[in-house]
Amino acid sequence: xxxxxxxxxxxxxxxxxxxxxxxxxxxxxxxxxxxxxxxxxxxxxxxxxxxxxxxxxxxxxxxxxxxxxxxxxxxxxxxxxxxxxxxxxxxxxxxxxxxxxx
Amino acid sequence: xxxxxxxxxxxxxxxxxxxxxxxxxxxxxxxxxxxxxxxxxxxxxxxxxxxxxxxxxxxxxxxxxxxxxxxxxxxxxxxxxxxxxxxxxxxxxxxxxxxxxxxxxxxxxxxxxxxxxxxxxxxxxxxxxxxxxxxxxxxxxxxxxxxxxxxxxxxxxxxxxxxxxxxxxxxxxxxxxxxxxxxxxxxxxxxxxxxxxxxxxxxxxxxxxxxxxxxxxxxxxxxxxxxxxxxxxxxxxxxxxxx
Numbered sequence: 001x002x003x004x005x006x007x008x009x010x011x012x013x014x015x016x017x018x019x020x021x022x023x024x025x026x027x028x029x030x031x032x033x034x035x036x037x038x039x040x041x042x043x044x045x046x047x048x049x050x051x052x053x054x055x056x057x058x059x060x061x062x063x064x065x066x067x068x069x070x071x072x073x074x075x076x077x078x079x080x081x082x083x084x085x086x087x088x089x090x091x092x093x094x095x096x097x098x099x100x101x102x
Numbered sequence: 103x104x105x106x107x108x109x110x111x112x113x114x115x116x117x118x119x120x121x122x123x124x125x126x127x128x129x130x131x132x133x134x135x136x137x138x139x140x141x142x143x144x145x146x147x148x149x150x151x152x153x154x155x156x157x158x159x160x161x162x163x164x165x166x167x168x169x170x171x172x173x174x175x176x177x178x179x180x181x182x183x184x185x186x187x188x189x190x191x192x193x194x195x196x197x198x199x200x201x202x203x204x205x206x207x208x209x210x211x212x213x214x215x216x217x218x219x220x221x222x223x224x225x226x227x228x229x230x231x232x233x234x235x236x237x238x239x240x241x242x243x244x245x246x247x248x249x250x251x252x253x254x255x256x257x258x259x260x261x262x263x264x265x266x267x268x269x270x271x272x273x274x275x276x277x278x279x280x281x282x283x284x285x286x287x288x289x290x291x292x293x294x295x296x297x298x299x300x301x302x303x304x305x306x307x308x309x310x311x312x313x314x315x316x317x318x319x320x321x322x323x324x325x326x327x328x329x330x331x332x333x334x335x336x337x338x339x340x341x342x343x344x345x
Contacts, residue, residue: 004177006150012177013167014157016184017191022215024195026208032200039333044197045227046285046292047299047332048190048325049278052220054300055307057275061268070269074276078283084225087280088125088273096269 066098109203112235119239125273126221126240127247132270133161134248135262138255140165144172152253159219159248162317163187187318193325194223201232210234217241224278291336299328 032038054071061067074091082090134155141151146168158164163184170180195218202211214237222240226232286293306312306320315323 003174006146006171007153008177009167009171009180010150010154010157012180013154013163013184016181017158017160017163017188018216020185020188021191021195021218022212024192024199025202025211025215025218028196028199031204035337036330036333038200039336039338040329041197041200042338043292043295043329043332044193044325045224046282046296047328048193048321049220049224049282050296050299051303051321051324051328053275053278053282055304057272060271060275062264066268067272070272070276071279074272074279075283078276078280079287081284082280084122084277084280085125088129088276091276091279092269092273095272096265099265099268 061095062099063102066095066102069098070095110233110235115233115235116239119236119241120243121239122225122236123222123240123243125277126225127243129221129270129274129277130244130247131251132262132267133274134251135255136267137161137164138252138257139259140255141168141252142256142259144168146171146256148253148256151256152249155252156245156249159217159245160188160191186316190220190318190321190325191218191223193322194218194220194227197227198223198232201227201230203231203233206234213238213241217244219244221274221277224281228281291332295328295332299324302328 032041057071058064058067061070070091073094074087077087077090137155138148138151141154146154154164154167158167166183166187167180169175170183195215198214198218202214214232214234217237217240222237222244226237226240229236282292282296286296302324303320306315306324
């Protein structure tokens with residue numbers, strides 16, 4: 001096996017990751033008209049974000065209880081129409097305080 | 103929120119990006135700090151780890167890379183691993199492509215592609231039109247947050263207080279919640295689809311066989327299948343997208 005410098009690895013991974021990101025942005029230059037594809041791309045962000053958030057958020061802290069509390073508070077604040085920063089700050093504070101007790 | 107029909111002033115839109123990017127940058131700093139600490143036992147020095155963070159801007163992919171570098175894996179293995187873990191960015195970029203202003207020059211597309219991360223994607227996709235200056239505002243705070251956090255993690259080698267990392271990690275997820283919950287409030291389909299996606303995702307986390315599917319593959323499988331099903335049964339009309 002040949003020994004590679006860490007920089008060789010890093011350049012390979014950066015190239016792969018960048019290509020994944022840049023190809024759709026440069027190849028798709030117009031509005032997609034096809035109804036199924038349009039609708040698909042409309043739903044993609046919400047499904048991806050939902051899948052990435054849950055259940056991963058539950059293991060993001062020291063205990064499931066504090067994470068669940070942070071999750072519920074975030075949902076509540078977001079439902080009440082709070083801004084992005086407010087939702088993030090509230091859940092952050094809730095977890096921090098909850099972990100003082102748990 | 104940016105105006106959808108007028109071209110916003112570049113400065114205003116840049117600063118809006120900085121404002122929206124700041125909480126992401128703080129969260130990135132904490133996660134990157136953890137990454138820096140994790141990369142040390144694999145023989146990476148601060149410069150190498152920071153270079154990796156600066157050029158990749160991805161967390162799951164970078165954590166996976168450590169094992170490959172540490173075990174002297176092949177470059178092909180590295181490329182394939184990154185492809186599988188990061189393929190979700192392809193879906194995100196496809197979605198972003200539909201939010202770019204018409205006729206946006208290539209150099210903007212090349213630069214914007216660099217920061218299609220989970221968080222920047224999630225936050226910027228709320229806008230009907232995503233302007234380059236908005237993304238650059240986010241870039242200018244999040245890239246240093248991620249890169250410096252990594253370098254400091256390697257250099258100090260000391261773990262930040264656990265409670266602080268917990269709280270800041272949750273903050274990153276909360277931003278996703280701040281994006282999807284209001285959308286669910288406005289659309290009955292999304293109000294069902296989002297909890298369903300979370301439920302299925304939990305099932306993938308718990309059930310045998312399914313739980314062996316890697317993080318990157320799971321996100322792709324679920325996003326493609328659920329979004330396609332929703333698109334088929336509940337096609338979106340242009341007027342709804344305008345809302």
